[in-house]
Amino acid sequence: MPRARHGEGRNPHAHPWFACLYGVLARVAEKGELGARRRALLASAEGRVLELGAGTGENFKHYPPQVTEVVAVEPDPHMRRQAARRIGEAAMAVELVDATGEDLPLEPSSFDTVVPTLVLCSVDDPERTLSELRRVLRPGGQLLFLEHVRARTEGLARWQDRLERPWMVVGGGCRPNRETGDAIGGNGFRLRDLETFDLRPSLPLVRPHVQGVAVAV
Ligand SMILES: C[S@@+](CC[C@H](N)C(=O)[O-])C[C@H]1O[C@@H](n2cnc3c(N)ncnc32)[C@H](O)[C@@H]1O
Numbered sequence: 175m176p177r178a179r180h181g182e183g184r185n186p187h188a189h190p191w192f193a194c195l196y197g198v199l200a201r202v203a204e205k206g207e208l209g210a211r212r213r214a215l216l217a218s219a220e221g222r223v224l225e226l227g228a229g230t231g232e233n234f235k236h237y238p239p240q241v242t243e244v245v246a247v248e249p250d251p252h253m254r255r256q257a258a259r260r261i262g263e264a265a266m267a268v269e270l271v272d273a274t275g276e277d278l279p280l281e282p283s284s285f286d287t288v289v290p291t292l293v294l295c296s297v298d299d300p301e302r303t304l305s306e307l308r309r310v311l312r313p314g315g316q317l318l319f320l321e322h323v324r325a326r327t328e329g330l331a332r333w334q335d336r337l338e339r340p341w342m343v344v345g346g347g348c349r350p351n352r353e354t355g356d357a358i359g360g361n362g363f364r365l366r367d368l369e370t371f372d373l374r375p376s377l378p379l380v381r382p383h384v385q386g387v388a389v390a391v
Pocket residue numbers: 187196200226227228229230231232233247248249250253273274275276290291292293296297298346347
């Protein structure tokens with residue numbers, strides 16, 4: 175595993191309690207709609223795949239045989255430890271990399287598919303992250319995403335704004351009110367499919383969700 179990037183100082187991406195809780199919740203959610211959605215989304219992944227913010231490695235088992243290799247970027251050491259235990263669930267080689275989406279230590283145009291699931295809510299700079307994902311994806315490559323986004327109804331959106339700060343504390347930096355679907359439509363990507371839905375079960379504060387495919391132009 176690559177060297178830590180944070181020297182002796184506190185790692186701002188380390189959330190031990192959230193990583194522990196997320197590991198349990200993600201496994202439970204996997205048995206419901208989320209597991210089926212992950213499988214459907216990742217069915218079209220191919221070639222060399224970059225997974226951003228891999229968390230506890232819940233996606234690993236869903237990669238289809240046409241995927242040759244997965245590079246899984248994850249900046250939280252507690253998440254990375256859990257993901258490392260799940261590498262064996264993948265049918266191909268998985269390399270875990272300690273890095274952030276804003277600054278990927280990866281070559282331009284070196285991936286066929288990039289996968290952010292439930293992560294663009296947590297990165298510090300979504301625009302820069304999307305531009306990094308575009309940089310490492312080859313032209314014509316696919317971005318497969320599944321994210322929760324800002325509510326379409328004004329009442330809920332207002333609560334998402336009000337509760338943004340406390341939610342970030344309990345949710346490992348997650349913002350409930352990001353316009354992630356709209357952001358993916360620009361930044362060198364052309365949206366090909368976009369479905370908006372309420373994932374069940376999920377807390378109302380982190381609804382609705384978007385799932386889809388964007389192509390690098
Ligand atoms: C809610 S978890 C989702 C994990 C996984 N993608 C999934 O689908 O279950 C969000 C993940 O994003 C990671 N993350 C937070 N900030 C990040 C950043 N700047 N770059 C990459 N990953 C980040 C967190 O460490 C965490 O593992």
